[in-house]
Amino acid sequence: MTARVAIVVGAGGELGRVTAQKLAADGFTVVGVDRSAEGLKELxxxxRSEVGDATDPAVAKSVVDRIAVEAGPPEVLVNALGTYHLGDALDATPEDLRLMVDVNAGAALWLTQAVAPYMRDRGTGAVVHVAARPGLEPTAGMLAYSVGKAALVHLTRVLDLELRPLGIRVNAVAPQVLDTAKNRPYLPPELMAHAVSPEAIADIIAFLVSDAAAPISGAIVPTYGA
Incomplete structure (x- = not known):
């Protein structure tokens, strides 16, 4: 165990898992969090692992507080949570929009609120959220998803303004398509040909939380692939 604790939320998915492994290799004490205990078994x-649904603000806080007691106060938060939904604007339902905002933006806010007091006390900290290209550029056919990720992009920028004076850096990466086992069966080969590996995104996340990236805050880093 080291004094540098990193929390990776969404560690049951491929991107979260490889990010957790990368940060552990970089010397962090890593705790993976996911709402699914099954996915965490692959860490x-x-x-370490903790089960909890971070879309619930009370759960997000209790999980972070428990990690702070058992592993140490977090210096890094990586939020790799996300969910996806296809659908045109005229077909979107309140449930579609609510789910996309709750998962893609709400959890990011609750998690940041939970870790910020620990980082503020240390005078340093780094947060990285996983956004997406449709959150930066209008994309037809995925209204609710695009709005949810756009909310996350704007949230990241607001958090930067409010938390940077406390020594807390907040950034995001914005992939287009990830080359994961979950995506391959559902996306056409021509789209997957430009997909980016989770390992490549994890390397960028690891850089953003490192001391080498100390001047970077409020950035939404495009990771679209070739």
């Missing part, structure tokens, strides 16, 4: 030995 390697040496990476």
């Amino acid at each position: 390697p030995d040496g990476i």
Whole structure:
């Protein structure tokens, strides 16, 4: 165990898992969080795990507080949570929009609120959220998803303005398509040909939370692939 604690939320998915492994290799004490205990079983030995649904603000706070007591106050938060929904604007339902905002933006806010007091006390901290290209550029056919990710992009920028004076840096990466086992069966080959590996995104996240990225805050880093 080291004094540098990193929390990776969404660690049951491929991007979260490889990010947790990368940060552990970089010397962090890593705790992976996911609402699914099953996904967390794939984390390697040496990476702690906690089950919790971060879309619930009370759960997000209780999980972070428990990690702070058991592993140490968090210096890094990586939020790799996200969910996806296809659908045109005229077909969107209140449930579609609510789910996309709750998961893609709400959890980011609740998690940041939970870790910020610990980072403020240390005078330093780094937060990275996982946004998406449709949150930056208008994309037809995925209204609710695009709005949810756009909310996350704007949230990241507001958090930067409010938390940077406390020594807390907040950034985001914005992939277009990830080359994951979950995506491959559902997306056409011509789209997957430009997909980016989770390992490549994890490397960028690891840089953004590192001391080498100390001047960077409020950035939404495009990670679209070739």
